Amino acid sequence: MNFASMRRFAVVALASLGLAACGINSVPAAEEEAKAKWGDVEAAFQSRANLLPNIEALVKGAKEGETDIFVGVAEARAKAGSIQLSEADLNDPEKMAQYAEAQNALGSGLSRLFATVESNPNPQFTRNIETAQAQVEGAENRIRIAIKDYNEAVRKYNTTIRTFPDTIGANLIHGAEPMAPYEAASPGAEVAPVMDI
Numbered sequence: 089m090n091f092a093s094m095r096r097f098a099v100v101a102l103a104s105l106g107l108a109a110c111g112i113n114s115v116p117a118a119e120e121e122a123k124a125k126w127g128d129v130e131a132a133f134q135s136r137a138n139l140l141p142n143i144e145a146l147v148k149g150a151k152e153g154e155t156d157i158f159v160g161v162a163e164a165r166a167k168a169g170s171i172q173l174s175e176a177d178l179n180d181p182e183k184m185a186q187y188a189e190a191q192n193a194l195g196s197g198l199s200r201l202f203a204t205v206e207s208n209p210n211p212q213f214t215r216n217i218e219t220a221q222a223q224v225e226g227a228e229n230r231i232r233i234a235i236k237d238y239n240e241a242v243r244k245y246n247t248t249i250r251t252f253p254d255t256i257g258a259n260l261i262h263g264a265e266p267m268a269p270y271e272a273a274s275p276g277a278e279v280a281p282v283m284d285i
Contacts, residue, residue: 115258118245125238132234136227143220164197181268239269
């Protein structure tokens with residue numbers, strides 16, 4: 089190998105190392121991780137929404153006179169289900185807030201729904217409601233964990249695109265934009281509705 093070949097090889101090797109240190113791979117990896125965590129958040133909210141028809145049917149069977157609550161929960165579920173966020177929307181704090189607001193309305197509807205059954209004397213009904221309550225509590229816990237994991241992935245991504253040397257690749261090659269974390273639409277909304285049955 090002559091000196092010119094060794095010099096070219098050294099330049100290519102150094103350029104490769106330089107590009108690797110500039111976020112060529114770390115920025116997209118962090119972004120994909122955050123997007124995957126957002127998918128987990130959506131799946132957790134969908135899991136909770138899937139429980140509602142069974143709970144509504146259970147409560148309707150015992151409490152026919154509480155139709156306004158059922159209508160409110162059904163409307164909140166429809167609104168929460170109608171708001172879909174695309175990957176581009178993850179960078180839009182306003183759309184993230186709309187999504188959070190719809191999910192919070194659904195959570196408060198659930199709280200009112202469970203409050204309607206407090207005075208029902210039917211023991212079998214009470215056991216069924218307790219089972220449903222445990223399922224909703226589990227769904228709320230999965231939502232809380234998914235949101236925490238998503239926000240952590242967003243924090244890592246946003247840190248990656250803002251710190252040297254990754255910021256070079258993030259801005260010049262990827263055109264990376266900060267992602268919006270999930271934030272509760274109203275104070276205290278991140279707390280699951282209390283269902284005292």
